[in-house]
Amino acid sequence: xxxxxxxxxxxxxxxxxxxxxxxxxxxxxxxxxxxxxxxxxxxxxxxxxxxxxxxxxxxxxxxxxxxxxxxxxxxxxxxxxxxxxxxxxxxxxxxxxxxxxxxxxxxxxxxxxxxxxxxxxxxxxxxxxxxxxxxxxxxxxxxxxxxxxxxxxxxxxxxxxxxxxxxxxxxxxxxxxxxxxxxxxxxxxxxxxxxxxxxxxxxxxxxxxxxxxxxxxxxxxxxxxxxxxxxxxxxxxxxxxxxxxxxxxxxxxxxxxxxxxxxxxxxxxxxxxxxxxxxxxxxxxxxxxxxxxxxxxxxxxxxxxxxxxxxxxxxxxxxxxxxxxxxxxxxxxxxxxxxxxxxxxxxxxxxxxxxxxxxxxxxxxxxxxxxxxxxxxxxxxxxxxxxxxxxxxxxxxxxxxxxxxxxxxxxxxxxxxxxxxxxxxxxxxxxxxxxxxxxxxxxxxxxxxxxxxxxxxxxxxxxxxxxxxxxxxxxxxxxxxxxxxxxxxxxxxxxxxxxxxxxxxxxxxxxxxxxxxxxx
Amino acid sequence: xxxxxxxxxxxxxxxxxxxxxxxxxxxxxxxxxxxxxxxxxxxxxxxxxxxxxxxxxxxxxxxxxxxxxxxxxxxxxxxxxxxxxxxxxxxxxxxxxxxxxxxxxxxxxxxxxxxxxxxxxxxxxxxxxxxxxxxxxxxxxxxxxxxxxxxxxxxxxxxxxxxxxxxxxxxxxxxxxxxxxxxxxxxxxxxxxxxxxxxxxxxxxxxxxxxxxxxxxxxxxxxxxxxxxxxxxxxxxxxxxxxxxxxxxxxxxxxxxxx
Numbered sequence: 001x002x003x004x005x006x007x008x009x010x011x012x013x014x015x016x017x018x019x020x021x022x023x024x025x026x027x028x029x030x031x032x033x034x035x036x037x038x039x040x041x042x043x044x045x046x047x048x049x050x051x052x053x054x055x056x057x058x059x060x061x062x063x064x065x066x067x068x069x070x071x072x073x074x075x076x077x078x079x080x081x082x083x084x085x086x087x088x089x090x091x092x093x094x095x096x097x098x099x100x101x102x103x104x105x106x107x108x109x110x111x112x113x114x115x116x117x118x119x120x121x122x123x124x125x126x127x128x129x130x131x132x133x134x135x136x137x138x139x140x141x142x143x144x145x146x147x148x149x150x151x152x153x154x155x156x157x158x159x160x161x162x163x164x165x166x167x168x169x170x171x172x173x174x175x176x177x178x179x180x181x182x183x184x185x186x187x188x189x190x191x192x193x194x195x196x197x198x199x200x201x202x203x204x205x206x207x208x209x210x211x212x213x214x215x216x217x218x219x220x221x222x223x224x225x226x227x228x229x230x231x232x233x234x235x236x237x238x239x240x241x242x243x244x245x246x247x248x249x250x251x252x253x254x255x256x257x258x259x260x261x262x263x264x265x266x267x268x269x270x271x272x273x274x275x276x277x278x279x280x281x282x283x284x285x286x287x288x289x290x291x292x293x294x295x296x297x298x299x300x301x302x303x304x305x306x307x308x309x310x311x312x313x314x315x316x317x318x319x320x321x322x323x324x325x326x327x328x329x330x331x332x333x334x335x336x337x338x339x340x341x342x343x344x345x346x347x348x349x350x351x352x353x354x355x356x357x358x359x360x361x362x363x364x365x366x367x368x369x370x371x372x373x374x375x376x377x378x379x380x381x382x383x384x385x386x387x388x389x390x391x392x393x394x395x396x397x398x399x400x401x402x403x404x405x406x407x408x409x410x411x412x413x414x415x416x417x418x419x420x421x422x423x424x425x426x427x428x429x430x431x432x433x434x435x436x437x438x439x440x441x442x443x444x445x446x447x448x449x450x451x452x453x454x455x456x457x458x459x460x461x462x463x464x465x466x467x468x469x470x471x472x473x474x475x476x477x478x479x480x481x482x483x484x485x486x487x488x489x490x491x492x493x494x495x496x497x498x499x500x501x502x503x504x505x506x507x508x509x510x511x512x513x514x515x516x517x518x519x520x
Numbered sequence: 521x522x523x524x525x526x527x528x529x530x531x532x533x534x535x536x537x538x539x540x541x542x543x544x545x546x547x548x549x550x551x552x553x554x555x556x557x558x559x560x561x562x563x564x565x566x567x568x569x570x571x572x573x574x575x576x577x578x579x580x581x582x583x584x585x586x587x588x589x590x591x592x593x594x595x596x597x598x599x600x601x602x603x604x605x606x607x608x609x610x611x612x613x614x615x616x617x618x619x620x621x622x623x624x625x626x627x628x629x630x631x632x633x634x635x636x637x638x639x640x641x642x643x644x645x646x647x648x649x650x651x652x653x654x655x656x657x658x659x660x661x662x663x664x665x666x667x668x669x670x671x672x673x674x675x676x677x678x679x680x681x682x683x684x685x686x687x688x689x690x691x692x693x694x695x696x697x698x699x700x701x702x703x704x705x706x707x708x709x710x711x712x713x714x715x716x717x718x719x720x721x722x723x724x725x726x727x728x729x730x731x732x733x734x735x736x737x738x739x740x741x742x743x744x745x746x747x748x749x750x751x752x753x754x755x756x757x758x759x760x761x762x763x764x765x766x767x768x769x770x771x772x773x774x775x776x777x778x779x
Contacts, residue, residue, distance in 0.1 A: 080778065080779045172773070273625060368641030370643075413640065418646050452585065455650065483589050484610050486612065519612040
C-alpha cells in the first residue's frame with residue numbers, strides 16, 4: 001500500500017471517528033461498531049507432505065487488525081462502510097533500499113467488507129443497494145453452493161467460508177402482504193432479489209494453493225486428462241535428473257466488457273414455517289483452471305559459463321504425440337543439472353450458469369431439530385485446453401464436455417443440553433471442486449460446549465472426505481471472561497495420506513493459533 | 521439463540537397497573553369467583569395492554585465470574601406475537617438482530633456472517649449469553665396457554681397461584697408459583713420448579729413506575745438461578761408505547777438492512 005493510500009485510510013477513519021464524537025443533532029443516525037484483533041499463528045509440523053526447505057516450526061501469521069463498521073444517513077438513505085487496517089507483522093525488506101521504506105519494514109494493508117449506498121423504498125417495497133457488498137444466499141452453514149455472487153476468500157483457513165465483497169447493484173422487493181393462518185402465517189416473506197455484478201472478481205487463495213500448480217506431485221492430483229499426466233511424467237524425469245523446475249503462472253480474468261457482466265436472482269418465501277428459495281446466476285466460476293500450458297524444453301541456465309548457455313535441449317520427441325518415445329529419449333540423458341525447465345501456465349475462469357434451491361426448517365416432532373438443504377446445478381460449456389511442448393504445434397484437448405454438475409449441502413443441528421450444541425452436514429462438492437467427475441463427498445461435523453457460565457467455549461469441529469479418508473480438525477478454546485473481550489487458542493490439524501485432499505501440502509501446515517479481540 | 525429472552529422481558533417489564541400496596545383491584549373479587557384461570561388470563565392481559573411498544577433494556581449479571589457483565593437491546597413489539605430485537609451490548613453482539621413471530625418462528629441476522637438464518641426451536645434449550653434466563657422463559661410471553669392455575673393461598677397483599685404445565689406444553693418447567701399483587705393484578709414474583717419439584721429459578725419484579733405514556737411498568741426485574749448462585753438484573757431504560765411500527769419491521773427485510 002503506498003503512502004497515499006495509507007493516508008487515505010487513516011483520514012477515512014479519523015473522519016468517521018471525528019464525526020461520531022462531535023455529537024451534532026443528526027448523530028443519532030450514525031452507527032459504529034468494530035474490533036481490534038491480534039492474531040498469532042505458528043506451524044507445528046507433523047504434516048506428511050511438508051514442502052522441502054521449509055522449517056517445520058515457523059510463524060505463519062502475526063497480524064494486528066483494526067476494523068470499523070459504520071453507517072450514516074437519514075430516513076430512507078444509508079451509507080455503509082466496513083473496513084479494516086491490517087498490520088501484517090512480517091517485514092518485507094530484503095534490500096538496503098527496502099530498509100528505508102516503511103511499507104517494506106512495517107507492511108500494512110487495507111481490506112473492505114462493505115462500502116455501499118442503500119435506499120429503502122426506492123420503489124414501493126423495493127430497497128436498492130449500490131456499491132461494494134457481500135450478498136450471501138443459501139440456508140446451509142459455511143458451504144453454500146447457491147451463494148455465488150461473491151467469490152470465496154480462502155486465503156485464511158481459519159476464517160473459512162468468508163466471502164470477498166464485490167461491487168454490485170442489488171435490488172430487493174419484499175411483498176408487503178402475507179397469508180395469515182390460525183397460529184402462524186401460512187405464506188409470508190416473499191421476496192425477489194436481483195443483482196448485477198459489472199466486474200468479475202476471482203476467489204482469494206492461500207499461499208499453499210500455489211503448490212497445486214508448482215509441485216508435480218500435487219499437480220498430478222489435479223490433472224484431469226492423460227495429456228497433463230504425460231507432461232507431469234516428463235517433468236518428474238527432468239526433476240529427478242537434477243533439472244531446475246520453474247513455473248510462470250499467469251491469470252487471465254474475463255475482460256470488462258458488457259458481455260461478461262454477471263447477473264443473479266433469488267426468490268425466497270416462507271411456507272408453513274419452512275424457509276425456501278430458488279436462485280439463478282450467470283457469470284464465472286471463481287476458482288481458476290489451467291487453460292493454456294506451455295512446457296518448454298530444458299534450457300541451459302542463461303547465466304552459465306558453458307557454451308550452451310541459454311540454449312534449449314533439442315531432439316526430444318513431442319510428448320503430446322508419443323510419450324513413450326519421449327521418455328525413451330529423455331531417460332538416455334544422464335543428468336539435467338544446469339538446465340532450467342520452465343512451464344508457463346495460463347489460468348482462466350470458466351463461464352457458468354447456476355440454478356439452485358434451498359430450504360430450512362425446524363422439526364417440532366423431533367424436538368425442534370434444525371434441518372436444511374441446499375443444491376446448485378452448474379452448467380458449463382465444453383472446456384478446452386491448449387498444450388504445447390517446446391516449439392511443437394499446440395495440442396488442443398477437451399478437458400470436459402458441455403455438461404452440468406450438482407453440488408449439495410444438507411445438514412442438521414441440535415442442542416442436546418443448554419451447554420452442548422451439535423451440527424452435522426453432508427457436502428457433495430467442496431468449494432474448490434469443479435466438474436461432474438471431480439466432486440467428492442464430505443462430512444462436516446462439530447460441537448460447541450459452553451462451560452463455566454458461558455465464559456469458556458470449547459469448539460470441536462472437523463471435516464472428513466469420504467473417498468480418501470483425509471480429515472481436518474479444528475479445535476478451539478475461547479475465553480470470554482472480560483466484557484467485550486475474547487481470547488481464543490486453537491489449532492488446525494490435517495490428517496491423511498500425502499496425496500489426499502487434506503493431507504496434501506496445498507492445504508497448508510498444521511497450525512496453532514492465539515487470537516485476542518476487543519470489540520466496541 | 522440469545523434473543524428470545526428479550527421477548528420475555530417485554531412481558532416482565534411492561535405491566536400496566538394501578539397503585540402498588542393499595543386496596544385490591546375492584547376486578548379481583550370477580551375474577552377469583554370465576555376461578556384461577558380467569559385471574560391468570562387477566563394477569564396475561566395486563567402484561568401487555570398496548571398495540572405497539574418499543575423498549576430498551578439493560579441486563580447486568582452477577583455471580584461466579586460475572587461481576588457486572590452487561591447486555592443491552594432495543595425491542596420493537598407489535599401485538600402479542602411480533603418482536604424485533606436489535607442488540608447494542610455486548611460489543612460482539614452489536615448489529616445482531618432478531619425477529620420473532622411465534623415460538624417456532626425465529627430468524628436471526630448475525631452481521632459477522634452476513635446472513636439471515638432461521639433458528640430451529642431446539643435453540644430454546646440454550647441459555648442466553650450466560651444470563652439466568654432460559655429460552656423457555658423467553659417464549660413464555662403469556663402463562664395461561666401453557667399452564668393450568670389453581671389458587672394456592674392468599675395473603676394480605678398477594679394471591680398466590682400454582683401453575684401446572686399443561687399436557688403437550690413443550691417447556692422445561694413442571695410447575696410455577698406466581699405471586700399476583702392484589703392491587704394491580706400483576707405478577708411481581710415467579711418461582712420455577714423442575715420435574716422433581718425443586719425450585720430452580722426465581723424472578724422478582726420491582727420499582728413499579730408510571731411511565732411517560734401514563735401506564736405503569738416494573739423498571740427492574742431480577743432473575744435468580746438457584747442452581748448456580750447467579751443473578752441477572754434487568755433495567756428498563758426506555759419505554760415508548762403505541763408508536764407506529766410498520767409490519768415490515770418484523771420481517772427479513774428489516775433484518776438485512778444496514779451494516
